[in-house]
């Protein structure tokens with residue numbers, strides 16, 4: 001599964017119904033900066049696990065895009 005940048009409303013975790021838009025909003029607000037936080041808030045990655053790499057890829061792209069306040073809270 002890949003992230004389609006042109007469809008932010010697209011569901012990327014079918015088990016929880018989590019959309020790309022929801023994850024972007026969580027990261028932008030500083031509420032989530034890693035996969036565990038996204039999973040706890042949305043339920044993503046807690047079902048079949050098929051979305052793990054897609055969400056991690058999206059998260060990496062968002063963090064690499066350059067929000068230093070988000071990067072400061074990023075777990076390594």
Ligand code: FES
Nearest residue numbers: 015047048049051
């Ligand atoms: S698609 Fe995300 S846990 Fe199944």
